[in-house]
Amino acid sequence: MDYPQALINTAALQYNLDIVRKKAPRSKVIGIIKADGYGHGVVEVAKLLIRGVDSFGVARLEEGIRLRQNRIHCPIILLSGVSNKADLEHASTHHLSLVIHHISQLNLLQQVILPNPISVWVKVDTGMHRLGFPPRQIYEAITIIRNCSSVSSIIGLMSHFANADRSSDSFTQAQLEIFNHLEINLPCSFANSAAIIAYPQSQLDWVRPGLMLYGISPFKDRTGSELGLKPIMTLKSQLIAIQHLYTGDKVGYGSTWICPESMPVGVVALGYGDGYPRHIENETPILVNGAPVPIIGRVSMDMITVDLRTQLNAQVGDPVIAWGEDLPVERVAHCASTIPYELVCQVTPRVPRILV
CATH class of the missing domain: 2.40.37.10 (Lyase, Ornithine Decarboxylase; Chain A, domain 1)
Structure with missing residues (x-):
């Protein structure tokens, strides 16, 4: 028998997903399984979670294609989107949804004609300053996307917290206020694992649990077990x-x-x-x-x-x-x-x- 081994507790994974559902009962769930399912095995994790989530989130095109090749047919979101024509066409072929977060991606969508239009999320930068359109540009971006023949639909609007792992953080509250003041009639997603636990007001229409699915705490001062999770x-x-x-x-x-x-x-x-x-x-x-x-x-x-x-x-x-x-x-x-x-x-x- 080979050593070492990483033993993956399947019952614990289901238990942690149930915790997500209990904490955010009115939200749909995007299970985040990027980076090979946080090192746990992306295909194995996806097959275990597929009946309990509404969508999966991965970072890279290759991850999405691998899931499709392993007969994972539920919605899959490429959280970083794509940046060139070939990747856009591959995403369309494999029925992968994209997060659109930069003007270069808008230009790409306008330039490429897809036989199978794709669905997209639009990302707004509320203060993390990594990915996303500035709030002042988000309305124009959405208008362009809605008029783009390569897009079948806009699933929703998302953003990302910088400091949700800090309880009672004023910057997190400020980000949420910026997001809530956007007058856009779309389903919304903001909460990651830390925010699902510490900022329930951020759960909105969709939540995006990652680390907590694997029974690990997003907070420095508490373990997953102390949060009622089970390490898998x-x-x-x-x-x-x-x-x-x-x-x-x-x-x-x-x-x-x-x-x-x-x-x-x-x-x-x-x-x-x-x-x-x-x-x-x-x-x-x-x-x-x-x-x-x-x-x-x-x-x-x-x-x-x-x-x-x-x-x-x-x-x-x-x-x-x-x-x-x-x-x-x-x-x-x-x-x-x-x-x-x-x-x-x-x-x-x-x-x-x-x-x-």
């Missing part, structure tokens, strides 16, 4: 060796960790080649036989070394959990000075995703 990925491996070292022995590349006494050191089949962060802090916990032990020394491409002084009965082949229900990925992300989004998204393709 368990990154699992095993001990492949145990070394009995002596006082002063150096461990790993750079000899950065020195044994303070005679002690057992375990070697785990997991490394940055699998997506585990190389820059993780020493003493970061990892579970051996369900009990936490500290990581010591540098993370290698394929291996991690761990202090087994509290697990003297550990044996080669014993199970190791890098993160999961009993060790939140949010805690590991904190030890790596990053966010949990990055950790789950960077689990590499050589780690098999196994539905459980």
Whole structure:
């Protein structure tokens, strides 16, 4: 059996979607499954969620085509849209909806004649200053789109929060006020995972849950479990060796960790080649036989070394959990000075995703 493995809890995924539905009962749901389903496997996640969402959102054309090739027939939105004729034609062929957010995309829609007109969302920039038309230009953009023969319909208007992961943030309130003051008779979408939880007034006609579907918290001060969510990925491996070292022995590349006494050191089949962060802090916990032990020394491409002084009965082949229900990925992300989004998204393709 290959190690490591990413175990995907299918019941937990459905549970988290039910939480979204309960928190936003009057909103339709765009399940965000970009970046390979946040590292969980885009096709697998889509097949599990397809009966519970109203649409899917992905970032890239290739993601949308892959879903179509795997017989995912529900509406799919390309959140970044497209930027050239070939991609626009591919989007039309595969019946993918586009987010239109820039004047260059308007020009493209006017220049290309599509045999199968596409449906679109229009994005307005309410203050994040990344993608979207400025509010003063949104009316003209919508008029152009409505008169474009390559567009079959405008599904709705959307924007994106910059700081929704901060509770009671004044800038978030300001963005929402800008959006609500636009006098446009279209269905609206604004709320991401953080806003669904912290700003229910932003839920509107459509919500766009991403991280919370995977049981992970969008907030720095709370885990997914503390929000009532269930983590769906368990990154699992095993001990492949145990070394009995002596006082002063150096461990790993750079000899950065020195044994303070005679002690057992375990070697785990997991490394940055699998997506585990190389820059993780020493003493970061990892579970051996369900009990936490500290990581010591540098993370290698394929291996991690761990202090087994509290697990003297550990044996080669014993199970190791890098993160999961009993060790939140949010805690590991904190030890790596990053966010949990990055950790789950960077689990590499050589780690098999196994539905459980």
